[in-house]
Amino acid sequence: MAVNLGMIGLGWFSNLIARSVLEKGAGRMGVTAACDVNLEKLRDFKDRFHVKKTYNNPDDLISDENVDIVIIATPPYLHSSLAKKALLAGKHVFLEKPGALRPEELDELIEIAREKNLKTTIDYVMRRNPLYLIMKKICDAKPFGLLERADLENYAHDDHMPPQHWFWDYSKSGGIWVEHGVHFFDLINWLIGPPREVKAVNVKRSGENLTDRVMGFALHEDDALVTYYHGFTKPEPFEKTTFYFTFERAYVEVYGWIPVRVVIDALTTSEAEEFMKGQVMEEARKFLPGIDVELSVEKIAEYEEGCDVFSGRGKRFKASSRTRFEYTIKQDRWEVYRACVMRAISDLVDAVEGVKTSPTVTLIDARRSLEIACKMEGQSLQY
Numbered sequence: 464m465a466v467n468l469g470m471i472g473l474g475w476f477s478n479l480i481a482r483s484v485l486e487k488g489a490g491r492m493g494v495t496a497a498c499d500v501n502l503e504k505l506r507d508f509k510d511r512f513h514v515k516k517t518y519n520n521p522d523d524l525i526s527d528e529n530v531d532i533v534i535i536a537t538p539p540y541l542h543s544s545l546a547k548k549a550l551l552a553g554k555h556v557f558l559e560k561p562g563a564l565r566p567e568e569l570d571e572l573i574e575i576a577r578e579k580n581l582k583t584t585i586d587y588v589m590r591r592n593p594l595y596l597i598m599k600k601i602c603d604a605k606p607f608g609l610l611e612r613a614d615l616e617n618y619a620h621d622d623h624m625p626p627q628h629w630f631w632d633y634s635k636s637g638g639i640w641v642e643h644g645v646h647f648f649d650l651i652n653w654l655i656g657p658p659r660e661v662k663a664v665n666v667k668r669s670g671e672n673l674t675d676r677v678m679g680f681a682l683h684e685d686d687a688l689v690t691y692y693h694g695f696t697k698p699e700p701f702e703k704t705t706f707y708f709t710f711e712r713a714y715v716e717v718y719g720w721i722p723v724r725v726v727i728d729a730l731t732t733s734e735a736e737e738f739m740k741g742q743v744m745e746e747a748r749k750f751l752p753g754i755d756v757e758l759s760v761e762k763i764a765e766y767e768e769g770c771d772v773f774s775g776r777g778k779r780f781k782a783s784s785r786t787r788f789e790y791t792i793k794q795d796r797w798e799v800y801r802a803c804v805m806r807a808i809s810d811l812v813d814a815v816e817g818v819k820t821s822p823t824v825t826l827i828d829a830r831r832s833l834e835i836a837c838k839m840e841g842q843s844l845q846y
């Protein structure tokens with residue numbers, strides 16, 4: 464029988480979620496109930512997605528006995544209280560990020576879900592992207608050595624967010640680190656583990672009481688240094704995100720907030736090259752249903768393996784070539800975005816149906832990244 468989804472908060476992102484379910488979930492799941500306090504949004508959503516039951520009070524959706532999973536996509540300050548009510552009513556929960564404004568709120572949800580044997584997840588879309596799986600393989604198998612540095616440049620758009628938007632209100636969003644930064648902390652936690660120390664600087668828009676730029680530093684195991692910049696400063700068509708990763712023997716550039724291209728410039732051995740072309744490609748191509756990855760490989764220079772020895776930071780290593788690997792997703796980023804969201808929901812449905820014991824991404828992951836976000840916020844110098 465199809466799993467019934469009930470959605471609370473029918474704004475921009477819920478429309479993307481519902482479209483993903485409509486396109487790819489048919490037969491297995493469907494949005495059967497929806498709730499928003501804004502009646503116009505409720506009507507629009509009902510018409511667009513042909514939802515059977517609509518509510519303007521979340522309590523009514525939560526007590527709808529036909530709803531199996533509650534999807535919460537309201538502004539963040541409501542996430543944990545709504546999730547708690549849903550869990551106490553015996554519903555499984557799909558939480559939009561950050562899931563709470565404080566880590567302790569997530570502890571409570573984790574505990575209730577455990578006691579009641581209910582399944583929960585958080586929507587960290589980058590975890591579902593095949594290009595970040597490639598990064599995970601590089602960080603784990605270390606074909607190019609240790610990570611020395613990562614640097615995020617995230618120029619996001621603010622043109623749909625006037626000063627009165629909830630995003631700028633700390634009591635509703637938790638600020639940029641909590642509302643948005645959690646995505647990237649979770650990604651780095653997954654790739655290389657949590658930081659030992661963090662520091663940050665938050666900067667207000669000139670003449671206004673509104674923090675629109677933040678910059679943070681994190682020091683990780685093996686002394687990997689990660690920096691994060693988020694600026695909500697651009698018009699939507701001009702937003703740009705690049706994540707640079709520097710390993711001992713490779714420079715990697717990941718393009719886009721929903722990446723569709725990764726370029727690697729590496730000093731490589733033939734064994735590392737085989738790994739990148741073979742196992743890594745094979746797993747990346749299977750990772751996200753409906754999304755395929757292509758690879759082009761170009762030799763920039765060739766060396767005699769075993770004879771040409773290089774050194775950096777006092778370490779000596781051999782290489783047979785300097786090679787450029789370019790991994791590309793052909794589908795457009797919106798299709799990739801929806802596929803990532805769909806993967807997150809079907810992962811939760813798998814757990815609900817007993818196909819697996821737990822979704823891949825859990826509220827423990829949510830707690831870890833929220834804790835880092837709160838530390839960044841708490842330690843930040845304010846300008």
Ligand SMILES: NC(=O)c1ccc[n+]([C@@H]2O[C@H](COP(=O)([O-])OP(=O)(O)OC[C@H]3O[C@@H](n4cnc5c(N)ncnc54)[C@H](O)[C@@H]3O)[C@@H](O)[C@H]2O)c1
Pocket residue numbers: 471472473474475476477498499500501504521536537538539541559560561586587588642
């Ligand atoms: N995972 C991702 O990639 C991603 C991307 C964008 C947004 N998000 C998250 O999704 C959530 C929503 O963001 P958005 O951009 O869609 O915001 P939005 O403002 O467009 O939508 C929020 C909706 O919640 C409704 N709402 C407010 N209070 C409510 C209540 N008490 N009960 C029911 N509905 C209520 C509002 O009327 C609105 O329709 C946020 O947590 C955001 O961080 C996640």
